[in-house]
Amino acid sequence: MLFADSGLSDASISVLLAVWSLTAVVFEVPSGAIADRFSRRSCLVASGLLHAAAYASWVLFPSFWGFAAGFVLWGLGGTLTSGAFEALLYDGLAVNGDAELYGRLNARVDTITLVAQVPVAVLATFLFSVGGYDLAGWVSVAMCLVSSVIALRFPEPPRGSSEDHAGYLDTLRTGLREAVPIKRAVLAVALVYAIDAFEEYFTLLVQDWHVPTVWVPLATTGVPLLGAAGAALGGRLRFRGWVLFASGLVLIAAAVLAVPAAIVLLGLFYGLYRFVLVQVETELQHRIESEARATVTSVAAIGSEFVAFAIYGLWVLGAAFAVGVLVLVVALVIWRR
Template sequence: MYALLFADNGMSDGQISALFAIWSTVAVVAEVPFGALADRFSRRWSLVAAGLLQALGYALWTASPGFWSFAGGFVLWGLGGALVSGALEALLHDGLTAVGAADHFGTVLGRVTAVGLLGQIPSAVAATFLFSTGGYALVGWVSVATCLGSALMALRLPETPRGDPEDYFATLRSGLAETAAVPAVRRAVPAVAVLAGLDALEEYFPLLARDWDVPVALVPLAVLAIPLAGAAGAALGGTRLPLGGLLAASALLLGAAGLLRHPAGLAAVAVFYGLYRLVLVVAETRLQERITGSARATVTSVAGLGSEVAAYGVYAAWVFGGLSLVSVVILAFALVLPYALRVRRSDQEPPGSAPRRIDPVAGPGG
């Protein structure tokens, strides 16, 4: 409900978009350095620290609502998001590889994503009750407790030993070298970045519901179908599907909902989100399949950095053209997505060769 919290504390659409931009700016600065931090030290502890920082951000919003408090909370949340980005996928991929199940990464990632989205169901029900009982303050403090609980849960995640680690800067150089030098990775990273950046649109779903005449107290329940559809789509992410066509269809549905401007349009938004989440999981899986070096979290964080840059485009499109312009942008990107993620013959390693490792100093030819 934080977008509604901002609006009800006097923030204009421009100020709300500025807050989201601050969130993205922090992530842009911290994304890759924090990805290398997870590779060098601990991906599990990165997830723990992320929960603690997000809890601090929510506490700041709740204790002292106002533009600068909201901005400070987003700084903390942005740092926490940078700690998660890359670390989660790397932790999952290495864990599956250790037990000989790397081929199941897409399926498991889809399920992990789906469970995360399904968590919004009890959250929506709780938010409706908490808001009706104690307003934004009660919602905020319960959110703080939830983040602290997630940090405690992260402590129990297993982490696969990775041998003797490189120093921090060697790890950082290794990840950046693989991103730049391996053609399949170089194309997949920006494709995943743009797709992940489109998720910034989720921040506006509660505002859409309110603008389409849904009462504020009912907004959490009204948008409940959207994460449900997203969970269903993500759960199908282990399959091979025509990504460009699915993304194009989702963009058309989103544009139609914007023209309708009615609570019923939320159903079309839900279908859009389900298709979008399916495409995102498949694209993320294809990126992980192309990474062969040890700095997996760093490479994934480069895509995360790109997603934050892409989010600026979403915010700008929303301010200048609303949902219609956003849907046009998604449709245009759908046309180029298949070319970015396809595997070309020149990308393949010679038959029987071992996966190439990028030397952090000498580069791809070293």
């Protein structure tokens, strides 16, 4: 819905998304170290405030530069969440001796997040039809502020006394050093998570498949539901490479059909993809041993941003078909038996 009525070209939209990714590339790892050195909960609170400012920028300045400023703010907010949330969740379980439950709980969080997109889509359709883009935008600002208030109530377990004396640069170096021996897990998360950048184009894709703008949110409600189903099943199959490969084939089939009915295939692609994403994220968290957990996770995230640039370029060159081919390549790289 953000781009649906913006009047921007596909090339301009890709440039804006690249600005978002570039912001993440610059601040991803430093923000992870901030979460490890200081407070992960505070990072989540600040993230909500920055996201609220981003929406305000998009509403107040609906031009290329207004969108660009908003994406810088959105990128900064995203870097504060990335790594910090996973570390807060994992350490909260580990302090009670329940670290093995992380995969199940992480899948549940992903499932709830995706299912929540359905009522949000219904509300967005209502707000857009009643008050247009401005009303939908200001309600989004309010919701981001509410998320910061909720984050204030998250419990944050105490960490080791050695970290109390570690400086910011020491924390940063610790996280970067640990990412090296577990580089295969880091690479898997980087490659797979990057594919999620394609979600930003779902509304444009559905519009290209001849769905009226006002009905786009409702027409795509099944996509996050199938994504939620995939996330909920994450970790139950032995091999993940062939699942991701299958999702690429499904996306290519949807791109070839290019009709409203292909939204079903788009949802199936997203469900298979989410299944794999939960698996690789869980494996990475289990392999991190130091207290610089958010920093290591951010290293994987920054890798995903570089791959996301390819997603943006492929959208301009070949839309969904080209992205489907990239998914096949990623699946072959991470395929393990």
